[in-house]
Amino acid sequence: MNAVVDYINVHRDRYVDELKQYLAIPSISALPEHSGDVRRAAEWTADALRTAGMNNVRLIDTPGNPVVYGDWLNAPGKPTILFYGHYDVQPVDPVNLWTSPPFEATVRDGEIYARGAADDKGQVFMHIKAIEAYLKQGGSLPVNIRFFIEGEEEVGSVHLDDFVRAHRDDLKADVLVISDTTMFDRGVPSICYSLRGLAYFQIDVRGSKSDLHSGVFGGAVANPAIVLAQILAQMKDRGGRIKIPGFYDDVRPLSDEERAEWKKLPFNETRYRKDLGAPKLFGESGYTTLERVWARPTLDVNGLHSGFTGEGAKTVLPATAMAKVSMRLVPNQDPQKIGDLFEAYVRKIAPKTVEVKITRMHGGKPWMTEFDNKFVRAAGRAIEQGFGKSPVFVREGGSIPVVATFERELGLPSVLFGVGLPDENAHAPDEKLDLGNFHNGIIASAYLYQEIANT
């Protein structure tokens, strides 16, 4: 093990240089014009797996972006890890808010800035480099491992369920490891045991067949942007509680034990608010901020568009208005059922003066595991060795729908082994990754394989 850690320390700078190349590929899965880049990122990932010494490396086509597969299965009698990550990234708009170009990785103050640095290329690369250290140094790994890196995570992993069902044999394992989550805070490594799910919709409202002159027709027909505003305004009450009937029916209440544990965490609400640049925090009344983002469902508008949005003043009465609306779900809410409730509610409150179209964009189930799972405990020991302190056990507000898929389809327990930080702007301008955490994360990954081998 010492030789492996020495190798990781010696090659620290080279690892960062290679990561920069990976981050230079604009693999934005949400934008069709980047489909070539997405494919290029898949090939780059496969090459990196081959360089590390993995076997059977290949791109497996899906109806969307290819999956990158590779394995090392030469540890008979030892457990098999299925490692999941993604090589696609979020869009970069508004690009003018980036300090350095999103696809020219730049190191400032020990952090590497680029789209995908934290979410998820940096964390995928951390595992590839831990494996390289083992295979270059001793020629073997203490466990069996399969890599499964997809290219559609940022667009809802639309083909993943079918893929997993069709490739059960290629994915046979004992535990799923994912590094796509954040630590609780700088210097506070953590293991995450629950994630929120997602239900994402688009609402399109049409008031007339084409845009109208607001002087000539203003006052005679419903304004679709106002109707949309009225619909959205009826989604939450003043206390931040979602008004969709039945929305909270399946929510698993927070346990007193969890609430008590979380109160002990080093959470500074003032700093949190200032970091976000928010005039005031706001959420469901009766819950703390951590409880709101980890264990309570929420509803957000992700996008709005209607009429004229350029500079100046166009006196148009728009024909249409559009909103993207998503809900974060918690155990035991079901995205399908929530979708039905949402759709029924929107139809009920929408006036007859407009046409309303509701499109279900994608959804993912929330997920939760138990603290005393042996793999989770192994991960705790690995974190302690990589970061020099034992982790705290936390939930996360984000969604990794594949966790639920792998549990359902393959019966696999999951270990969420993330080294991002909460202020690393995963879906915003100036995304970054702390290079100290990247380095310690490689060491912790190396220990993780050994700890899982010993379970």
Added chain:
Amino acid sequence: MNAVVDYINVHRDRYVDELKQYLAIPSISALPEHSGDVRRAAEWTADALRTAGMNNVRLIDTPGNPVVYGDWLNAPGKPTILFYGHYDVQPVDPVNLWTSPPFEATVRDGEIYARGAADDKGQVFMHIKAIEAYLKQGGSLPVNIRFFIEGEEEVGSVHLDDFVRAHRDDLKADVLVISDTTMFDRGVPSICYSLRGLAYFQIDVRGSKSDLHSGVFGGAVANPAIVLAQILAQMKDRGGRIKIPGFYDDVRPLSDEERAEWKKLPFNETRYRKDLGAPKLFGESGYTTLERVWARPTLDVNGLHSGFTGEGAKTVLPATAMAKVSMRLVPNQDPQKIGDLFEAYVRKIAPKTVEVKITRMHGGKPWMTEFDNKFVRAAGRAIEQGFGKSPVFVREGGSIPVVATFERELGLPSVLFGVGLPDENAHAPDEKLDLGNFHNGIIASAYLYQEIANT
């Protein structure tokens, strides 16, 4: 007069060909990238005035787009008409909804399709061609006339007030004629005696310093798009009445006589609704559709933007949300006072969880004249001669803020002498002008000069 009308009839097709050239210039004043085209349209207008035989034709610079001036003042003892129009046009988005390109004028079924066809190049050109007919045919006009064609009408005529004050002597006249309004319906020529005013605003809401991941932070901070929706939803009650305190204080009530006259107009509400493609008409309760658009103030959202509006699903919690909001005002509302009321109301209802910025974009006062004004009666006779039937007297829902400016600064009565049709898509895709009305409008304009000469 017969010779003038003969000339107009003989040159009918050439007039349309020339109009097509005018409509080919994309003089969109709202978009800075078209500033060269705006200038080009000004020069084209000046050339057309020179060709028609007018004197002293020149471009007069303003801090924005130039004014085109020209005159013919050789009818001593006769009244002087100040003719006002504009050579700038609205933007063309969404351009994919145009049947033919907006700046390649195309004739289909007796109508010419292009941006600016009705609003206002086609109607300006109608007067230029009436003057050409007089001056080419007999060498003189029965009245004195000054042309004043501006290039900033579609962006609120921002420099017009100052310009009029600075050029009082150049604009000295007895009556203002404007052709920028529509007839009541196809085959129902009309004279308009009142216009609505305008107060236009932009609201910018900020919830955090940058876009956030909606999974990680959803539930902890106010969503600016939802806050904006809540603000907009509080603008009107369910009966379509505007909730801004004091908004209706200065509204001049409809007279019983007007309401009775309008009930006699050939207005088909079902056809109107179907033409607009609206599922249902909607407006302030207690008023008919005509009353709502002509004589009642209204509030519309002209544009909305927040977060991610592309294809697909981006899980962003937006930092900002923007709405463009405008009110159509009626006599005797004042845009400045309404702006103060609007701003105070938005500040009052906005929560402390966001920063709100309100920008006053532009405003114009509503206008009203009396039926029995001698110039209005002269216009009625001219319409009768050009269109073969006497006009109806109507109001219009749109705003021509310059009418109030000319009344205030120069003490001029106004005649609104418009030949557009209500379905001509003035601010929308597929703007068009009926060529029969264009032709009859040239003849009616020629009669108008004679009728005014005889007042």
